[in-house]
Each structure stands twice: as C-alpha cells, then as structure tokens.
Amino acid sequence: MSAGTGETDRRTDSGIPVSPVYTPADLVDGTEGLEARLGMPGEPPFTRGPYASMYRGRLWTMRQFAGFGSPEEANARFRFLLEQGQTALSVAFDLPTQLGYDSSHPIARPEVGRVGVAIDTADDMVDLFRGLELSEISVNFTINATAPIILAAYVVAAERQGAPYEDLSGTLQNDILKEFLARKTFIFPPGHSIRLAGDVIEFSSRHLPRFNPISVTGYHAREAGCDAVQELGLTMASAIAYSDALVARGLPFDGFAPRLSFHFATTLDLFEEVAKLRAARRLWYSIATERFGARDPRSGRLRFFSGNSGTTLTAQQPLNNVIRSTLQCLGAVLAGAQSIHVMGYDEPFEIPSEEAVTLSLRTQQIIALESGVTRTADPLAGSFFVEWLTDELESRARTVLATIEEEGGAIAAIERGIPQRWIAESAYRIERETASRERKKVGVNIYAEPDGTTSRPRPFELDEGVIERQIARTEDRIAARDATSHGRAMGALERVTRHGDNVMPALIEATRAGATVGEMTDVFREAFGEFREPAPW
C-alpha cells in the first residue's frame, strides 16, 4: 500500500482545508492588523503567551501524572520522579476515591488502587506526601466530583506538616462539567455539582492565594473523540458557565478569574494544535474583558496545562508512541504551555512502567535543554500559515460557542446530552476514517506488522494485598478517632450542605476529626441525589 495523499491529508485533523501555500493575503486584515491581534508576550490579548519572558524566565513545569496502589506506593513513585528531575507532582486517584467510596465499599473493591492511589482519610494524604514539603512543591490533583473533600484532606495534611495555607501551590482539577461531557466520574446532578465547584473556588480565592482551584478542561472531551475546534469551544463554554455561577454568587470576576487555569490536549497535528492554543488565549481574553468586564489584566491571561493525547498512541508497535509523544510535547512547548505531561509509550496497555515514565520525563528535558526551542517566546508567530490557522480556529470555536449559547449554555446543553452526542459522533467518524485508511496510522493501517499481531505485555502489576491492607488501615483509623468530635463535625457538614453555605470549612473540620471520603460523600449523596446520564441515542 502506498502512503499516498488522500483528501484527508489536505485537511487538518479537525477537517479545516489547508492551501498549498500561505501569503499575507490570507490574513484577515493583512500584516498591519496582526500586531493588535497578537500583542506582545505577557500583554493583552496574550495570543503570544501569558508572560513576557516565557521560557527564558522559567521553563514549564514538568508534571507526570502518577499514582497507584496505596499512599506509600504512590509516594515512592513521586520520590522517584522528583529524583529524575521532575519539578512538580500530579496525583492520580483511584476510581473509588474519585467517586466517593471508601475502599471497603463492595462497589469499590475491584477498583481499589488500580488507576490511581486510594485515599480514604486525611491520614492517607499525610502518608502520600510523607517527606515531601507541601509548602514548597506544587501539586496537581486530578479530582472532580470529590474535589472539595480531597482539597480538605490536602489542607489538613499541610496543617500537619506545619505548612501555611498561603504557601500551598498547585491545581485542583475541579471541573465537573467535563466529567458529564467526557470523563464520566460525576456523582451529583449538574446544579449541585457546580455549587460544590464554586465553594472550592470561593474558599481558595480567599485562603489559598497561590493555588489554582479549577482547571477548566477540554482535554477529556478531545480524548473522548471531539476535534480541536470543538475542544476549544467547549472549554470556553465551561469557563463561561463557572464564571456566570460565581458572579451569580456575588463574587467579583476579578476576584477569582486570575486563579482560573486551563487544560488542553496537545495531539499530533502540530500546527493546528499550536494555533488552537494561541487562539485559546486570545479568545479567553476577549471573553474576560468583553463579557465579564475584567479590569485586572490577569483575569484574561489564560495559563494552561497540556496533556499529551493517549488516544493518539497505539497498542501496535508501541515504540512508535515515543515519537508521537515527542511531537505532542514539542507542540505544547511551541504553544507556550505552563506545565506538561507526556504520555508513557506503554499506556495503551496499562499504568506506565518506571522505564516509560522516565522516558516521558527525558522527552521533556531534551526538548527543554537540547532543542533550543525555548530561546524565544512564541517562535511560530508571524508565520502566514500559523496566523491564518489561529484566526480560523478562533472563528470556528466562536461558532461552536454560539451553538452552545443557543442551547442555553454549557450546563443546559450537557444536561440534554448535546455535546456528548457531538463527541461520540466525532469519535465514530475518526474510527471509520481509520478503518477505511483515509486517516493514516503508522503501524496500524499502514506499515503494520505482516501477521497483524501485537503482544500486550503487562508492565504494571497491582499488588493485590494493597486492597486488604488499605481496608484494614482505614478500619483501624475509624476505630481510633474520637466519636464525639467526628459526630459533631458530620452534623455540621450536613447542616451547611442543606443550608447552602460554603461546605469547605465544615469539610475541613470533619476531615480533621477523621471522617472518611465515603462518609463525607454520603452526606452530599443524601442531600443532592445521584446523576444518571441521558441515553446517548
């Protein structure tokens, strides 16, 4: 079979037709208008990056997503990554923790410690960060439905280390809308979920000045199948929904917007991805100033974390994934990411091995220290093609945004399953194009192994004893806690939950008193009920 150039090769990954060559005539208002639409790095509209010096001032944060098994095992992986030169931590939680079940719950047992670390109590969080200074190290938490509870456990662990709140830095994902959209670890109905996300943002804006209380995320919608344009439009629609909810609570936009952070995928179509991320910065600046009347320039300064795409990786010829990850990391750097995760080449099979995760980190380090791409800010600016494509992504994303607005905004659209349907249909289209070889995948539908077989190694083996040990430890801790203060704290949590007050102070108090993640989630379950997603068809 020949590599050929079919129709899909002349369109970007999201289907935008590309011309053979670009000239100044392709720019909407020629080169003159370009300056205003770009600005300088660190200046509105931030197209060229959030900071003036970009990577000359400080490299991006190298943050490999990690965690599995018990807090001790995850702690060992964290220490390993830091020894290898990683500059911050990113915690993966197991599904029971993400969905608010203690490890002992019958539903939880098969899943304990598998896709992340198991956390039942604040003591587990203390063990997770044992020997790691929370006042110094930035930590990212991929947690959403139970984000307020995990934040409480984190601040209690910091208290036990003697770390003051004002020193805590990092990011809580806390983007529940994209759980309904794509990632699917929602628990409560959207309205109550948004309230909890707002409680976290309000509490953090007041007490945790260096902490990002939300990472508005398009990444998972992209991984679930949507294209770059939809990813951008959906992310902005979510950011608007959260901002509307917070403003409606009486918070001034400039009071929380500077701490909003974003999370995008960076996939393989290098120029389209760079254009998307540049367009994202310009689009958010326009939304912040025009829609929300931001006065603080930091409110419209979009900062983002880039996750490389797992769905671009293949189980066939897994070493090819090293190359794919390198291109994706390069794209994120050329686009000016603030922090980056590079996928392990073995992730189509399981949790990445130590070897794979080290190689991911080395990929970041080689791009940072050997390639020279960090020397100047926004190196692709002024390319006729990249500027044209940036404008194109922005205008197409605005159309997506307008469609969502017509449906009543992100929350209403998600409740009716509309963007979920877009995502599923786009995923199906991509698979059909791959099956028909319109869309090339090296090692899969072209240059595949002649016999078509792929062996699936098992790089990650969960120690099955982890589950029983975790359950036993939590039982001991429950037995050892003071029943009176626990009971009082749980009663208070129930009252503020039903009353509509900010739940964070009561959650912190209950966490201090030894309440479990499952117990606290049950208070919310009781008050809010559970959400079941609409049928996709």
Next chain:
Amino acid sequence: MRPPRIVLAKPGLDGHDRGIKVIAMALRDAGAEVVYLGLRRTAAEIVQAAVEEDADIIGVSILSGAHGPLVMQLLAERESRGISDVPLVIGGTIPDEDATRLRELGIAAVVPVGTPLDEAVGVLLDLARGRAA
C-alpha cells in the same frame, strides 16, 4: 432471521466509554439492534437487561484493570439467571495472559484496545448471528 440483538454496558466504575459507543454505532450501522446500558452497571443489572431484551450476546468494556473480579461477577450472575448460553464478550485494556485466562473461564471473545473497528464488529456480529440463527 431477525436482526441480532446486542446488550452493551460498562460495569464497575470506569468511565472510558469512547470505544464502546463507537462499537455500538458501528453495530447499529451493520444492522444489529443495540441496547447500550451506559456507565456503572452492576452484573445483576446487565444480566437482567440481557434476559429482558432476549439478547443474543452481551458485550462489556473495562479499561480500569478491574476486569478480573468484574468478569467473575458477570459469569456468576449469568449462570444464576440461567442464560449461560448467551456469549459474553469483553473489551478494554486486557493483557494477553488475562485474555487467555478469561477465555478459559468462559468468555466467548476478548477485544483488546487497538483492535481494528471492522474486526471488533465482525467478532460481535458473528457470535450474535450464530445464536440468532
């Protein structure tokens, strides 16, 4: 011959539903009747649906690594409801050695991530048609 009837579901807590939805759409386009039960379904719910729908085949997808215990629950439930003749197919991140063990336990087919779409659909349709005939 009536169209093959297929019950699909996500057991356990895993939310990765891109693959199973793609499979559902492709099966439907191939003429099958597909009942997709959605996320976080228990073994009892899945088998109950298979009984009610008179399913020719049950397909589940698990990408969290919890396939071992979840499959055991499904097999036990299928047995106790007396529909052990309805083939059970597992998709997801299933290592080779586990796939072999699952087949020995009575799983009709394992469709790991990376399986080409037409191949995955072919496996499911062949099993379903074999029973619908």
